[in-house]
Structures are given as C-alpha cells and as structure tokens.
Amino acid sequence: MKKFKAGLFGLGVVGSGVYTALKQNEKYGISIEKIAVKNINKQRDFDLPNGILTTESDEILNNEGLDFIIELINDPEEAFGIVKKAFEKGKSVVSANKKMVALYHQELFELSEKHGVKFFYEGAVCGSIPILRLLDQHFKSDTVKSLKAIANGTCNFILSKMVSENQDYDSALKDAQDLGFAELDPYSDVSGEDTRFKLAIMIYHAFGIFVHPNKIPLQGINFLDENLVQFAQKHQLKIKLIGEAHNINDKIKAKVEPQLVSEKQNFYNIENEYNGILVDAEFTAEQFVKGKGAGSFPTALAVLSNLKDLKYNLAISKSSVKKEIEYSNEAEKEIYFLAGFNDEIPEIEILDREDAYYIVNSDIYHLEKIKKKHPNLYWVKISQDIYEKINAVLNNLKLR
The missing domain is CATH 3.30.360.10 (Dihydrodipicolinate Reductase; domain 2)
Known part of the structure; x- marks a missing residue:
C-alpha cells in the first residue's frame, strides 16, 4: 500500500498531537516529511528527526513529492495565504483553523473547486465531535x-x-x-x-x-x-x-x-x-x-479523520448553496437577566427588578446598542419556561 507524504504547518497543541499520532501509528500510512514552524530552536517535549523543521513555507509548498498539506497555525491571514498557494500547487489541504475558515469560507470553497483539490476542516469545529460530517451526511436527506x-x-x-x-x-x-x-x-x-x-x-x-x-x-x-x-x-x-x-x-x-x-x-x-x-x-x-x-488529541483526531478521507480519496458530501435561504438581521424579543450598571435602562420593557439586576423583555440587537453606551452591561438569556418558574419563586418571596 502506498505511503502518503504530508507537509505540516504548525507544531503547537494540535500539530504536536497530529505528528505524534502519525509517528506512533503505522496504520495511518501517512508520514510527515517537513514541518514549518516560526522557531526551530524552541524547546519541545518530544524528539524530532534532524532537518525536519523549517521556517520557510515554500520549502513545503514547492515540494512536489508531498501528497497533502496540513495547516495548523493560529494566524488566519497567514493560514489563508498558505492554503491558497497549496491549492494553486494542486495540493489538497486539511485545516483546523476556524477563524480562517469562517472569514474566508466561500472563497476557500471556490478556490478549491477552481484548482480541483479537496479542502477538509472537521477539526475547526468542536474538537472530537464530527458535527460537520454529521450535518453533511446524516442530515443531508433531512x-x-x-x-x-x-x-x-x-x-x-x-x-x-x-x-x-x-x-x-x-x-x-x-x-x-x-x-x-x-x-x-x-x-x-x-x-x-x-x-x-x-x-x-x-x-x-x-x-x-x-x-x-x-x-x-x-x-x-x-x-x-x-x-x-x-x-x-x-x-x-x-x-x-x-x-x-x-x-x-x-x-x-x-x-x-x-x-x-x-x-x-x-x-x-x-x-x-x-x-x-x-x-x-x-x-x-x-x-x-x-x-x-479542546485539547491536543481530541482535535488531532478530527484532523486524522480528514487525512484518512484524503488517503482513500473519499469525497465528503458538501452542502450546496441554497439560493432561497438568506440571513436575517432581525431578532425575536426574549427574556433576559440584565446587570452590570446602575443607570436606568432606556426604551426597554422591565419585567422585574432587584438591587443588582433587571429581568427584561428585549432582543439581542437592542441590547448591543445599549451596551455601546454602557460597556459594563451584560445579559444572559432566560427561556420562557425557566422565567415562569423564577417568576413564581420571586412572587412568593414578595408575598411573605
């Protein structure tokens, strides 16, 4: 069976977990050939082969002998540059950078399709929970x-x-x-x-x-x-x-x-x-x-799962863009616990009030506007059923 080769960007918490798992388990059939880091001389808790570290990203991106790129750095802008160049070089990518994916989501998809490569990022959301896979596959027919x-x-x-x-x-x-x-x-x-x-x-x-x-x-x-x-x-x-x-x-x-x-x-x-x-x-x-x-190995597991998808050339079923659905900047009024300042609250329905807090009926956008003038204000949502129980308790106390 072919031994697949990968280049790794980042050797932090998740990167270390991925490298250790691949090194200790031959079953994955994937080897890390080169690792790009900011500081080669940084003290690490495990041994690395001589020459595996580099500070030059092109040493990995221009390496035609690599099958995949694993991107696990923190900076979203730098990560986007790495992923974009990897796509241009015809390399598929596995990432766990949620900020990069969230900020450049649509552009990343369009670039991967343009260059005929795959882009997986299960590790970007909720660590060991395969929620993206569940949404793409299990809930696809629902x-x-x-x-x-x-x-x-x-x-x-x-x-x-x-x-x-x-x-x-x-x-x-x-x-x-x-x-x-x-x-x-x-x-x-x-x-x-x-x-x-x-x-x-x-x-x-x-x-x-x-x-x-x-x-x-x-x-x-x-x-x-x-x-x-x-x-x-x-x-x-x-x-x-x-x-x-x-x-x-x-x-x-x-x-x-x-x-x-x-x-x-x-x-x-x-x-x-x-x-x-x-x-x-x-x-x-x-x-x-x-x-x-969170943690090294829970998130590394999601990355390894996507590497397995690439190794066996599996195509995770992706959602298609639904033109009939749009995002709304409107919000429903809900019940909130409000505290953090002593001033009167303008233009808001107060349901109950104690010395240290209010219970109000409002929406999150209105609360955001108030917070701009009162930076210490904070709120916590209370569901209707919980409020009804709280209200019963408060009313009983007032009657005593």
Whole structure:
C-alpha cells in the first residue's frame, strides 16, 4: 500500500498531537516529511528527526513529492495565504483553523473547486465531535430547523467552575490557563468570538448559506459577576455560552450569548472542556451529541479523520448553496437577566427588578446598542419556561 507524504504547518497543541499520532501509528500510512514552524530552536517535549523543521513555507509548498498539506497555525491571514498557494500547487489541504475558515469560507470553497483539490476542516469545529460530517451526511436527506451548541471548552470550563465551585471569574480563568484550556490572551474564547466563528461554519453545513461571522451578534462571558452566579445557584440553574441558529421561513437567525439552563435541558450536564450540540431536524427531530471540544488529541483526531478521507480519496458530501435561504438581521424579543450598571435602562420593557439586576423583555440587537453606551452591561438569556418558574419563586418571596 502506498505511503502518503504530508507537509505540516504548525507544531503547537494540535500539530504536536497530529505528528505524534502519525509517528506512533503505522496504520495511518501517512508520514510527515517537513514541518514549518516560526522557531526551530524552541524547546519541545518530544524528539524530532534532524532537518525536519523549517521556517520557510515554500520549502513545503514547492515540494512536489508531498501528497497533502496540513495547516495548523493560529494566524488566519497567514493560514489563508498558505492554503491558497497549496491549492494553486494542486495540493489538497486539511485545516483546523476556524477563524480562517469562517472569514474566508466561500472563497476557500471556490478556490478549491477552481484548482480541483479537496479542502477538509472537521477539526475547526468542536474538537472530537464530527458535527460537520454529521450535518453533511446524516442530515443531508433531512431539513435542519435549528442547531444550538456549546462550542468553546474554555468558556464552559470557566462557567462550570464559577457556578459549581463558587470560583470567581479571574480564578476560574487562571485554572483554565494552567490546564492548557485557555490561551494567555483568552479574548477570542471569553468574548464569544471563537464560538461565533464555529457557528458561522456550522450554518453553512446545516442550512447551505455562507454567513460572515461579523453579522452574528454576540455577548461573551468576560463581564459575568457574582450577581449572576448567585442568581443561577438560587434557582438551581447553570450558565452556558451557547451559539444558536434557526431557520424561520427560509431566513436564518443566529446569535451567541450566555444562557441560563435547567436540569431538564441537554446542556445542563455539559461541564468543563466538553462541548455539546443539539440539532433539530424535520424528520429526525432533536439529536444531541457531546464530546471533548479542546485539547491536543481530541482535535488531532478530527484532523486524522480528514487525512484518512484524503488517503482513500473519499469525497465528503458538501452542502450546496441554497439560493432561497438568506440571513436575517432581525431578532425575536426574549427574556433576559440584565446587570452590570446602575443607570436606568432606556426604551426597554422591565419585567422585574432587584438591587443588582433587571429581568427584561428585549432582543439581542437592542441590547448591543445599549451596551455601546454602557460597556459594563451584560445579559444572559432566560427561556420562557425557566422565567415562569423564577417568576413564581420571586412572587412568593414578595408575598411573605
């Protein structure tokens, strides 16, 4: 059987996992011939053959003896340049760069088709959960109505520690950094940006339209404080950062924001670095999957799965662009826990108010406008059924 050869860009957490797995398991039948890194002299936890590292990307891209390119760097602009040139050289690519894919999604597809190569990126979304494969294959004969996802292990870890172990935000973030779940600069994770990149990618595979991530409104977890934690604990709820998209009359509405969830919901028991995805489709109804969404080997597994697709020349069924579906910048009014400032809230329906927070009826776009004037404001979505139970408790307390 032919031994396939690949060039690897990036030897960080995921790149190290991919290299180690291929080195230790001959069953994959793929060898890494050259690895492009920024610093050849960096101390690493495993041995590498002499001469395998390079700082010159062209040393890999111009190598006609390589069958595939594996792109696992962080910088989305640099990654796009590498992938584009690989396509031009007739090389198929496997990537795990969610920011690059989300920002250049349609252009990457058009370039891969133009040059007759394949482009796979299962590792870009939710680590070990094969959600893109499920959406492309399992749900291809169905009609997806909505999807909701806990798609960032860093945020989920922090929220788990805050609610279940009474840690404050800074302490929980430090633990996540010490364990390697969060970067030294955690902005992309805690701001909700990372979840938004992944949601934008999933929207194409679920609904057949390309949506730029900047069109999706978001609220992160970096402003949450003890007021919300105490509120959640008081009502036996948990806080989860959830990205969601709904197809309503062929218009896709999407957002990323923290939500309060009850023990009856699938997301309630998704803790620490785990991810969870709920897909609701016309024929199959609701299906829920969970798995590790971060770390070296969970994400490396997704990359290896795509390498196997290339090795056996498998064509993953891709969604076709659906002209009749469009993205909507409208939002439904929903119930929110609102806190973080003491001023009166203009033009908003207040359902209840305590010293430290409001419960309001609004939509995410209006809340985003208010936040521009009140940067410390934060909100958390409350579903109708949870609000009804909370409201009953609050009313009972007021009657005493």
